[in-house]
Amino acid sequence: MSYTCCYHKLFLCWCLMFCFALPFPVKSDELHLLLNLKTALSKSTTHVLDSWGAANSVCSFYGITCNDGGFVKEIELSDQKLTGVLPLDSICQLPSLQKLSLGFNSLYGPISEDLNNCLKLEYLDLGNNLFDGSFPDISSLIQLKSLHLNNSGFSGVFPWKMLENMTNLTALSLGDNPLDRSLFPNQILKLKKLNWLYLANCSIEGKIPPAIGGLAELVNLELEYNHLSGEIPVEISNLRKLWQLELYNNNLTGKLPVGLRNLTKLENFDASTNNLEGDISEVGYLNNLVSLHLFKNRFSGEVPSQLGESESW
Numbered sequence: 001m002s003y004t005c006c007y008h009k010l011f012l013c014w015c016l017m018f019c020f021a022l023p024f025p026v027k028s029d030e031l032h033l034l035l036n037l038k039t040a041l042s043k044s045t046t047h048v049l050d051s052w053g054a055a056n057s058v059c060s061f062y063g064i065t066c067n068d069g070g071f072v073k074e075i076e077l078s079d080q081k082l083t084g085v086l087p088l089d090s091i092c093q094l095p096s097l098q099k100l101s102l103g104f105n106s107l108y109g110p111i112s113e114d115l116n117n118c119l120k121l122e123y124l125d126l127g128n129n130l131f132d133g134s135f136p137d138i139s140s141l142i143q144l145k146s147l148h149l150n151n152s153g154f155s156g157v158f159p160w161k162m163l164e165n166m167t168n169l170t171a172l173s174l175g176d177n178p179l180d181r182s183l184f185p186n187q188i189l190k191l192k193k194l195n196w197l198y199l200a201n202c203s204i205e206g207k208i209p210p211a212i213g214g215l216a217e218l219v220n221l222e223l224e225y226n227h228l229s230g231e232i233p234v235e236i237s238n239l240r241k242l243w244q245l246e247l248y249n250n251n252l253t254g255k256l257p258v259g260l261r262n263l264t265k266l267e268n269f270d271a272s273t274n275n276l277e278g279d280i281s282e283v284g285y286l287n288n289l290v291s292l293h294l295f296k297n298r299f300s301g302e303v304p305s306q307l308g309e310s311e312s313w
């Protein structure tokens, strides 16, 4: 009896000395981590990182925002002519990082699994860069609200399953990547907060699942330039907030769904270059259309008189 008691006390003592001393992040580490990032980007043709030096406080570095505790919360360096391989092993040691915004640069090389250590990330933009290789499974980043990886050179099998627990995602852009062919990823159908879905030109095949109608917050749905076949599901008429629906350059068949007229907020609709047929009277009720493209299909019948002349059908 007394033995266990003693061991407990010993352990407590040992803990007081070591356990609590080690894991707390120290602010001076953050300087070191950001200087690693600067070194990795040293070939960039920009002066934006000139302020990144030991003489300045990390929180005053260009593109860095800190939280109230003085820890790095945001890195906003999109569209800054940056080039280099991202040292995610360093970046993801920043314990409070919520936003990593590096879109529209010339970053290259692979994206490593180290990204999983950026546990607090809510906003991740790596889009419009020159990465290569497949994108890693980042299942641990369940706090993400925005994920932009579009037009960034990611190839191979995309780890669709990682999306299933990212239930707070509102924006997802994965289009314009040479991914391996896949069916429409069902994991996306669980992301009920999505308002922006860009899955164009990324080798999606098969049918558009009817459950897409459950993503009631969608404002933008872009599935163009894929290999989609089958009919446009009638459930798409449930997406009452849609402002833009892009389905062109697929192999969709059948008629435009009845109820399309219920998409009263729709301004841009493009279903051109498919195999659609039947009449197009349903679009005549879409009063807010600004742009309509239905050419290269097999439609028949009258053009609704409500349509203006700027539309091409």
Ligand SMILES: *[C@@H]1O[C@H](CO)[C@@H](O)[C@H](O)[C@H]1NC(C)=O
Pocket: 103, 104, 125, 126, 127, 128, 148, 149, 150, 172, 173, 198
């Ligand atoms: C592509 O990614 C950029 C950021 O890199 C984002 O601003 C843009 O909205 C994305 N495009 C689409 C159509 O989602």
Ligand SMILES: *[C@@H]1O[C@H](CO)[C@@H](O)[C@H](O)[C@H]1NC(C)=O
Pocket: 142, 143, 144, 167, 168
């Ligand atoms: C999702 O957002 C809600 C509301 O902001 C928050 O309470 C919840 O913790 C978030 N979920 C995850 C997995 O981060």
Ligand SMILES: *[C@@H]1O[C@H](CO)[C@@H](O)[C@H](O)[C@H]1NC(C)=O
Pocket: 139, 140, 161, 162, 163, 164, 165
């Ligand atoms: C999602 O969460 C469930 C429940 O915690 C877990 O079993 C599953 O492995 C998670 N999925 C992924 C891709 O991590």
Ligand SMILES: *[C@@H]1O[C@H](CO)[C@@H](O)[C@H](O)[C@H]1NC(C)=O
Pocket: 176, 177, 178, 179, 201, 225
């Ligand atoms: C489709 O994506 C590829 C990159 O995978 C890009 O090179 C091509 O320009 C895109 N096509 C269109 C029509 O945007």
Ligand SMILES: *[C@@H]1O[C@H](CO)[C@@H](O)[C@H](O)[C@H]1NC(C)=O
Pocket: 229, 251, 253, 275
């Ligand atoms: C498009 O679908 C039609 C009918 O299902 C099929 O006959 C045709 O081969 C498909 N075309 C392409 C390019 O996949």
Ligand SMILES: *[C@@H]1O[C@H](CO)[C@@H](O)[C@H](O)[C@H]1NC(C)=O
Pocket: 237, 258, 259, 260, 262
């Ligand atoms: C269109 O909306 C009206 C009014 O909300 C509803 O009664 C009707 O069933 C809807 N039509 C379709 C095909 O969804």
